[in-house]
Every structure is written in structure tokens, then in C-alpha cells.
Amino acid sequence: MAQQIDAGLVAGSVLAPEWLPAAGDVNELVPSMWANDVDRAGDGELTISGVPVSSLKEQFGTPLYVMSEGDFRARARDFRDSFNAAFKDICGGVDVYYAGKSFLCTEVARWVDSEGLRLDTCSGGELAVAVRAGLPGEKLGLHGNNKSNAEINRALDLGLGRIVVDSLHELRRVAELAAARTTTANVMLRLTPGVHAHTHESIATAHEDQKFGLSFIAEDPEAPGMSAAEAASKLAVESESVNFLGFHAHIGSQIFEAEGFEIAARKLLAFTHEIQVKYGITLPELDLGGGYGIAYTAVDTPRPAAEIAQAMAAVVRDTCAELGMAAPRISIEPGRAIVGSSTFTLYETGTLKTVQVEVAGRDGVTAPRRYVSVDGGMSDNARPVLYEADYSAVVANRASTATPALSRVVGKHCESGDIVVRDVYLPNDVAAGDLLAVPGTGAYCWALASNYNYVPRPPVVAVKDGAARLIVRGETEEDLLARDLGA
Template identity: 70%
Template sequence: MAASNLAPGWLSYPEDVNALRGVQWAAGVARAADGELAVQGLRVSDLAAEYSTPLFVLDEDDFRFRAAGFRDAFNAAFAGLCGGVDVYYAGKAFLCTEVARWVTDEGLRLDTCSGGELAVARRAGVPAENLSLHGNNKSATEIETALDMGLGRIVVDSQDELERVAALAGRLGTTANVMLRLTPGVHASTHEFIATAHEDQKFGLSMVADDAGASPAAAAVAFALAAPSVHLLGIHAHIGSQIFEAEGFEVAARKMLGFLAAIRDAHDVELPELDLGGGYGIAYTEADTPREPAELAQAMAAVVQEEAAALSLAVPRISIEPGRAIAGPSTFTLYEAGVRKTVQVDTAEGGTLPRRYVSVDGGMSDNARPVLYDADYTAVLASRVTEGEPIMSRVVGKHCESGDIVVRDVYLPEDVAAGDLLAVPGTGAYCWALASNYNYLARPAVVAVRGGTARTIIRRETEDDLLARDMGA
């Protein structure tokens, strides 16, 4: 067979359909001597037999290595400027008590976005001073919980919320540590639905001045500095997700440092902290070329140093928020193949071309990103190697939705059949976290592998779980 004209431009015809592209997989993943996929020597067939499928398989050593990599790279780059960097793991990517403990073990802090995520952090024993609470519409209960716990910082998204935080802190007789999230207007190269630094969206305080020369961000700073129940630590920006180049972060850093200088000039105070967010990209497909943490850190440090010097501004303590870049590559999803069929697709030239559909035992309930964001993934035949010819394929789920696509375009062996195991890499971020019970499917288990031993860190749901909240019994 030959390359299919149905393939997108970035997808190349594989010379070896059994090959793994290392950057897409956790470090512990490789093919065993007989060709079966294994993680730290544990074969996927054994994992499937013990834990069933679909199954999230997480290489804990890889996760910890990536967390430590961000810690070390950014600390090294910024050590001479501000003493290092506070790395907050973005828990929204994937969070459970074990993960919260891992990031704490590796010297990271933890960013949460809800009362539920705070509850996980508290159960895991994360020190409150190492916790951050995000969210554009925090409830009074969530804010009070953060204040009662003595959280290191609450990231405030709007003037309304700032006033609410100040009032609640005053009522409780405490002081709220606050960062103000701003929208620096940096349009990172990303999907429209996950771009978060432009003005027309729900996050952050605008830095754009009105006709009178004032901006919502400046007004919030003035209020926070005057409020006795608020301790304004600094400012925060997040420019998007799945970003591969440092330029967007560099532009944002210049704008944010300029704003810190404006605060100094207006209020005679230099705020001590600046959070430059996260959004570092990973390799989902061969089209993606992620940067190493050291490369990103050095580029950002150079800009911060240069801009702060030009503004005669002391370099604030920098913080960052990687999530996907730590969790994403550490995990793959293991599925069992079921029904397959080949369809003929009409072409613009008036002919037809074949596309193979391979259905698996999961789908949009365990990976909503393709239907939400048109996200692309890849897949490999995991339970064996094959000499079958590559054929243009689409991996789909078992849900009653035509958009239930797991992998839109991939060359899989022609002989993939029911009972084979397929593995989809890069599913550690925003897959389990977005999982649902659509069609009353039970959410999969998450199994962590460390030192060649597997253990369940999130158990598989059961039908009893699904019915437990149904009060019609």
C-alpha cells in the first residue's frame, strides 16, 4: 500500500508501523522483545488482564522526572535574578491525592481551581502556603475555605471577585494573599477555544485603558493596595495552552513587567511576585515539537532580566504553572479494539478512497478533547507487532455520537482486529480530568507504575457507583 490522500499534511506514511516516536511516550514505555508494548517492563496484556480496559497507564517515574525537570531548569535560569522560581503544578490537568503528594515530594507547589481540588490537596497533606486557588467565579464557600486554610495565594479574576475576597477576609478577621490575573493581550499560537489572553473572554482583568486613561487592572491594583484585608502579592498572566515557542511568554513578560513599573510609579510600591502562567506544549502527533524546559526557562529569564533592567525594576519572584507538560506525556490510554469496518470516502477528484474505522471500548467519555477542541492524537497496535500494511484509519469510541472520535487520522496495520489492544499516548492531561459517564459508561481506572510495579491510584467506577446517586430506587 501507499500513502493515502485522506491523510492530513502533517501525517507521514510510516516506514515501520510498529515504531514508537519517543517524544510522544513516557520514558519507561518500549516494546518488549516479542514486540508487545510495555511500561517499565510490564506488558500491556498483563495490565489489561488485571485492571481491564479502557485504562490510563501512568509512568510515575516519568511524571516525577518531568516535574523535577521544570523545577531544576527554571531555578537554574532565574537563580541569579530572583533566587529561583516557584513552580505550581496545574492540578486541573490531572489531580488525585497521589499526584498531589508526588508534586510536593518533587518540590513543586500546587495550583487548584475549585473547592474539590482544594479538598484533594488537603487530603494529600499539601502545605497550605504552597497552594494557589484559581477560578473566574469562586463561590463564597471556596473563598472562605481558602482563607480558613491560610492559602499561599488566591488568584483574583475580576473587580467583583476582589471586593468579595476583601469582604470575606475582613469578616473572618484575616488577610487574603492575592494575585491579580490580567489579560496582557498576547495571542499565543493555539486553538481559539483554549486561547486565554485576548480581551473577549471570561478570564482576567483588562490592561486596556479607557477614555479617561484608567484600566480595570489599574483600578483593581488601587483597590487591593488600599484594602486592609488584602495583601497584594503581585500579578498573573496566562496566555494560552499547547504553546511550543517562547516568544509569546517573552512578550507577556515584557508587558507584565511594564505594568509592575507603572504600579511602582503610581503607588510607590514594587510588588514582589509575577506569575507567567503555563501552557507549555507536548507532542500529541508528529506535527508537534515541544521545547525542553531549560530552553524555555533560559529564553524567559533573558527577557525578564533585560526588561527589568531597562525599567530599573527589581526582578520579582517568578512563578510558572506547568500541568499538561508534566502529566500529558507520562500517560497512555489502553483500549481493546472491537468492531472494524472499511468505508469508501468520496474525494474532490470524483473518486473514492478507503478509510478503516476501528472501534474501541472507550471514547469521548474518557477523552473529550477531540470533540471539544478538534484535538489530534495518534495510536499504535500495542499487544503485538505485525507485518500488516499501514492503512488510513480512524479510531472511534462506542458512544452514540458521530463525533465520538479518539484518533482522527492514523496509519494502523491492516490486520488490526477485535481483541487487539491499542495504545494512545499523551493522555495524561485533560482526559481523565474531563471524563464523563455519558451513555452510563464507568470512568476508567488510573494505574501508576513505579520501579516496575503497578498500583491503582484511581479505581475504576462500577455500575453500583453509577446508580448510587440515582434516588429512584
């Protein structure tokens, strides 16, 4: 008969992963994981800008993405001001591009513009949101490794500030479409600097064996004797329908270490200098990417914007001095670092069960793990199943004095991989009807949401100065059936 470790001793569960700190105060809010206006009221209920989660539940239902407008704007300003200050003496400041792919709606696009940021888009749909929000074309960029002719033509119609090109084939297509319209395309070339980013393989984007960017190393089959980066640079210089702005690199997402960014910056500056000298031109811009990490759990340690800015400025300043070149105008893409922690997802707890799990390396010994089911899941947060991403959670409608228990928060979908939070300590007295809040869901949750099992996607609520308003309406079953033409 298996020996069971008593559930009352699970505060330091043997089933917990090594990175998960031993359970402490289950009511604690780790500041780095939450928006700056999230707190607990006197009775322990979670509030955002003074609005209790129970009132959000009553007004908008669950699941619900809850976004702090003040926190979003503060993070946007922090990156803008920190980088402008660090680069003022180098190139006059920095252009900060918000990653539309992380989360985009009309209201957020307007916040981005009003805070002095630019917007990076990756599709015709994201461009449509920017147009609807009234953003001028010169403040927009268009990424994507396989842009359609329609998307390129829309970018040309809008006079986009930049079209970021990933391949020699695409560059020829952009040049031809621009020439046919007797206009000029503002183009940056995305390079692959060969830097290994310490992140999940699916979101590391600067190594050779993936779809993005022009290689420094590999010879391009269409240009014998030249790397893809060299061949594309030559074509961009020679094409009369291309306004060649400079280079771009992005080494990945959810990155904390500084070394990869610094190596990539040196490589890009050196290549910029090489092309400028070879062709007798000046390339006015250089995008150093971004993808800075946020805190999804208590062990994540995101770097402050000012620290990142000062480190990058030192590299650019020193490298330009070594090369004897004037610094181009620098741009960056902070990615999830602006929107990620501004938002949490609010769920209602449903069924609960505790199972006995075999302890690795201890024959015949089991320990309890509790499963806490919520009314959402992989349809509103696909990152755990896609990237094995870790999250945290707290009971949001009250405080608890119960013993912490290792728990797994799971969704309602018909998949065993439907896990919202793989490992977290929650109080033993969690019950059906309690509200759970999962922080750090501002980026790549709503954007990746699906209708799996015909579940409608949740609404998005923005909270500011004690008031909540809907900025993205939640779907209804009628919405889902409206596209089904079988009726």
C-alpha cells in the same frame, strides 16, 4: 461507477491530512510522545517500566489510563531544576505550580509536593484533594473566574499562598470576606496582556473577548477613567485585608512558540514597575503562566524545559535592567507539560469496518478509510470532540509486519463525533481483541471524563519499578446507580 484506489496503496493515503507523515514503521514509538520508560519487548508487546500491557489488561481491564510515576516525577524535576538554574541570579529561583485541573488525585498531589512543586487549584473540590494529600496551604493557589464564597472562605481558612483574582467585583468580595474574618488574603491579580496565542480558540486565554483576567485596555465601568487592571491594583493597594503579591498572566495552553510568552512577560514587568512607582510599593511576585505544549503526534515539537527557562530568564533579566527594577520572585505553570506524556490510554479493539470515501477534488474517485472501534471513547477523552485535538495510536499487544492503512479510531458511544484518533496509520491486520495504546492522555482526559451513555469512568494505574498499582479506582455500574434515587 466510482474509481476506487486500491487499499494496498493506502500507505500514503490521499485521505490523510497534510500534517500526517506518510506511513512508515507502524511499530515505531516516537519518543517525544511517550513516557520515558515505555518500550516494546522482544515480541513487540508494549511495556511500561517493564510491565507488559497484557498483564495490565488482565489485572485492571480496559479502558485504562496507564501513568508512569517515574516519568511524571522526572518532568516535574526537570522544570523545577531548569527554571531554578536559569533564574538563580535574577530572583533566587522559581516557584513551579502544577496544574491540578490537568489531572489530580491524592497520590499525584503528594508526588507534586515531594518533588518541590506547588499546586494550582481551580475549585473547592481540587482544594479538598490537596488537603487530603496533606499539602500545606502556603504551597497552594486558587484560580477561577467565579469563586464561590465557600471556596474563598476555605482558601482563607487554609492560609492559601495565593488567591488569583480575575475581576474588580471578585477582588472586593475577597477583601470583604477576609475583613469579616479579621484575616488577610494573599492576592495576585490576573491580567489580560492582549497576546494572541497560537492554539485552539477555546484554550487561548489572554485576548480581550473572554472571561479571564483584568484588561490593560478597557475602562472598567466601576472605575471611570481607569482600566480594569489599574482599578484593581488601586483597590488591592488600599485594602487592609489584602496582601497584594503581584500580577499573573496565562496566555493559553498547548503552546509551542516562544514569542507570546516573551511579549506577555515584558508587558507584565512594565505594568509591575508602573504600579510600584505610582504607589511606592514593592510587589514581591510575578507569575508568567505557562501552558507549554506536548507531542500528541509525530509532528508536534515541544521545547525542552531548559530552553524555555533560558529564554524567559533572558527576557526578565533584560526588561528589569531596562526598567531599573529588581526582579520579583517568578512563578510558572507548565500545565500539561508535566503530566501529559506520562500517560497513555489502553483500549481493546472491537468491531472494524472499511468504508470508501470520496477524494476531495477528484470526481468519482474514492479511497478506503478503516474504522477501528475501541471499548472507550469520548467519555474518557473529550478533547477531540471539544478542541478537534489530534492524537496517535499503536497496536500495543504485538508487533506487525502488515501494510499500514489509514485508520480512524472511534469509541463506543452513540455519537458520530465520538472519535478518539481522527487519522492514524495502523497495520492492516488489526483485529478484534487487539490492544491499542493512545499516548499523551495524562492531561485533560481523566479530568474531563464523563458518564455519557452511562459508561463508568476508567481507573488510573501508576507504574513504577516494574510494579503497577491502582491510584484511582474505576467506576462500576453500582457507583452510577448509587446516586439515582428512583429505586
